[in-house]
Amino acid sequence: VKLGYNWDNDWGRWRVGLDYTHVRQYKLIDVPGLELGLEDTGKFDAAGTSGNNLHVRSLPDNKGNITFNWQRDRHGVTVINRHIGSYQDLSYDFGFETGNDLVRSLLRTKIDSYDTWDLQYRYAHDWGNTNLGSTIFTLGVLDVFDEELPYRETNGLNYDPQVFDPRGRRLYARVLWQF
Numbered sequence: 001v002k003l004g005y006n007w008d009n010d011w012g013r014w015r016v017g018l019d020y021t022h023v024r025q026y027k028l029i030d031v032p033g034l035e036l037g038l039e040d041t042g043k044f045d046a047a048g049t050s051g052n053n054l055h056v057r058s059l060p061d062n063k064g065n066i067t068f069n070w071q072r073d074r075h076g077v078t079v080i081n082r083h084i085g086s087y088q089d090l091s092y093d094f095g096f097e098t099g100n101d102l103v104r105s106l107l108r109t110k111i112d113s114y115d116t117w118d119l120q121y122r123y124a125h126d127w128g129n130t131n132l133g134s135t136i137f138t139l140g141v142l143d144v145f146d147e148e149l150p151y152r153e154t155n156g157l158n159y160d161p162q163v164f165d166p167r168g169r170r171l172y173a174r175v176l177w178q179f
Contacts, residue, residue, distance in 0.1 A: 012072030020064035023047040031055055039090040049088045050111065050152075050160065057162040058111075060087040076122040084163060086113040089152060103153060111160055112150040116143045133179025142170045 004017040026046040028034055037043045038052045048061035062085030070077045092109045099107065120140035127133065146169040149159040159166060 012070055014071075015067070015069040017067040017069075018064065019067075021062070023059060023061045026056065026059055028055055039094060041090050041093065043090065048085075050090050051162075052090065053162075058087065058160050060085050060111075060163060062113075074124045076124075078118075078120040078122075080118040080120075082116045082118065084114045086110050086150075091154065095153060106151075106153040108151065108153070111152050111163075114147065114150050114164065116147050117145060118142050119144050131179065133177065135178070136174075136176040138172075138174040138176070140172050140174075142172070143168055145169075 001018065001020045004015060006013070006015045024047060028038070028044050028046060034044070034055060038046060038049065043049065046056040046059050048059070050058045064083050066081045068079045088110050089108060092107055095107050096104055118141065120138060123137045125135045125137065127135070149164045149166060151158055152160045154160070
């Protein structure tokens with residue numbers, strides 16, 4: 001689903017948008033090596049699970065972004081909320097059976113949902129000489145609040161690297177010169 005709404009008022013031009021994906025089903029049927037299901041759980045639908053890292057990777061069934069934009073004259077601001085829904089960890093049963101007491105205490109049946117916020121400011125500058133065109137200066141922060149990744153007891157990483165970006169808060173600057 002992709003929705004958006006624009007409006008103008010005395011304070012500038014505004015836009016709010018939503019991008020949302022729900023994976024209802026991702027069945028693996030008659031796949032060699034999956035006779036007992038993903039991670040031998042009897043589960044053949046990978047939607048909303050951690051998959052088995054061989055035939056299918058982790059596949060959270062809900063993902064989406066909400067975007068807010070404001071533009072006035074030469075200034076612009078964008079705020080984005082990125083959401084990844086929780087999903088089932090199919091390796092839980094195997095880890096519980098084979099792990100020691102410490103590992104068992106750390107295991108979770110699901111990987112929690114995750115939300116981050118990004119912020120960006122833009123300024124457009126027109127040069128006095130028309131041959132020089134215009135330049136857009138951008139400053140931004142990804143993962144403004146440096147959110148902690150959802151915990152997953154796996155491979156010593158303590159998060160699911162197929163879904164989450166461990167870099168945390170990142171600053172960036174960009175200059176786009178158009179002529």
